[in-house]
Amino acid sequence: MKADLIATRQALIEGKTHPLATAQACLDVAQSSACQHAFLQITPESLKKTATQPAVTGQVLAGLAVSVKDLFDIEGQVTAAGSVVLQNQQPARQDAPAIARLRAAGAGFIGRTNMVEFAFSGVGINPHHGTPAAWDALTDRPVGEAQAPRIPGGSSSGAAVSVATGAAFIGLGSDTGGSIRIPAALNGIVGFKNTARLVPTQGAIPLSTTLDTVCAMTRTVRDTVLAHEILSGRKVPKAHKPLSSYRLAIVQSLMQDSMDSVVSRAFERSLVALRAAGAQIQEIPLRELLDIVPMMATGGFSPAESFAWHRDWLGKDADQYDPRVAQRIQRGAQMAAHEYIHLQSARANWITRVEAALQGYDAILSPTLPIVGPCLSDVAPGPERDAEFFRVNALLLRNPSTINTLDGCAISLPCHAPGELPVGLMAWHTAMHDDTILQLAALLEPVLQRH
Structure with missing residues (x-):
């Protein structure tokens, strides 16, 4: 895996690399085939200008490259x-x-990234601008290199x-x-969904005003902590306790249903490795999760x-939308x-019941997804593939x-082995x-990496 943000920043401080060289390396990747369809706009001059500005106290990003999902307002x-x-x-x-907040922290904006139109899908397909292929950060190569390209999510x-791919150290995005x-x-990286209320959603085109969350992806947990501190305007306290002091759970309901064999093996191996490292993991039913259906x-x-947001646009420009x-x-x-009103009250009641059921547990562990990413060709635009999509x-x-x-918080950590x-x-x-999830993730990460 390429150097993360904090390691690169330290190299800059020690004079082992130059800000402009770091910016150019990111631009080279962004403009390469590895990032085909990943960017809708690349802004080299903006990145280079920020990278070469004199250091300012408190600008912890030091001009390093940050990509911005094409959902957020950038002046001009x-x-x-x-x-x-x-x-x-x-x-x-x-x-x-x-x-x-990112700009105040010294972010160098490398460009606007591609996304599912209006953020309404978990697959990653965009029929207007093309779809980037997934890239495995752990091995620094395309996912499905020997086969067909895979969906990016x-x-x-x-x-x-x-x-x-290494074009950006932080990828600003949203999670609904x-x-x-x-x-x-x-893509084999770290993604943290904070509690929604911690980061303002203004200036981002909404999908769901109830569920939208502004957050980011990075290559390591320590970079994720830094990104969250910048976006939320708060510090994550350091924890000084071992993995064995956390009370963890896995749930029997919903989260492990329909796992494919690759996910099942990786998840089980991860649990074995974490238990060997001292993690106390208990299986619980948490049948309240089934009520979500x-x-x-x-x-x-x-x-x-x-x-409610798209009604007028659909009335006049429906033929310009992705049909899906x-x-x-x-x-x-x-x-x-x-x-709609009943759904709001039902959700509030459900959250209360789940919170009560999880009293005493520090975190719950689940597969992020029950399946690995399918081939792009299986879900490409076209009515004949809509059912599979x-x-x-x-x-x-x-x-x-x-x-x-649940109005909760969660982090996804890569847990696959090279070659998977x-x-x-x-x-x-x-x-x-x-804070507990981020502190725990810092302990989980090295165990998963060794495993």
Whole structure:
């Protein structure tokens, strides 16, 4: 795996490399075949200018490359959310808060990354701008190199590939139902979904105002902690306790259903390795998770809330939308007001019951996804592949989206061995357990890497 942000920053401080050389190395990767379709816009001059500016106290990113999902406002740039519908809109008049915080920390913005149109899918396909192929950061090579290219995961597809290939140290994205953790798992990198309220969502085109979360992907946990501290404007306290002091659980319900053989082997090996390292892991039923299926029977929050935003655009430009995205948004028109209100109260009640069931546990461990990424050709645009696309999409979203519905926090860590397709291990809990999840992840990471 390429050097992470913190190691590169230390090399800059020690004079072992030059900021401009580091910026150029990232640009070379971003403009290479490894990042084909990963970027919608690359901004070399902006990155180089930031990289060569005099160091300012507190600018912990030191001009290092950060990619930005095409969902966020950057002053002077058009925010199109991976669509063609919005590509001729007026440029943003100011930075989104997340962009402003990264800029204040000294981020060098390398460009805008490709994404699923309007962030409405976990697969990563974009019929307008092409789809980047997954890249395994652990081995620094394309996923499916000897076979066919694999899906990158979505919706933050380009962000994940930019980080996995080494074009960016941080990939800013969003997570409404897994859009950070899905591509992180499928590209062998780290993806952290914080508790939604910790980072402002203003200046980002919404998918679901209830579930949207602004967060990022990196190559290591320590980089993830730094990225979260910048985005949330808060410090993550250091923990000084061993892995054996954490009370961990795995759940029998939902999260381990329909695992393919590659994921199952990687997950079981990870548990064996963690137990050997002293982790105390208990299996619990947590049957409350099964209630999410009937609770979401009317479609959930995303279709209804996205339809409210897209209604006028769909009325005049529906033919310019990705048909698969339009189909999911238009489902929101069918939800009645009383169903939406009932869903809000049902969710609140469900969260309370799950929180009660998890009292006493520091984190729950699950596979991030039950399957490895399929070949791009299996789910490429086309009505003849729609059934397979929606089947895969549902499987990819199932585990991560449960945490969004829970208003929780979660991190995905790579847990596959070299030669295997990328697999993620997810550590998660309910709202405002972010510090514990990040502290635990720092202990899990070296065990998983050795394993």
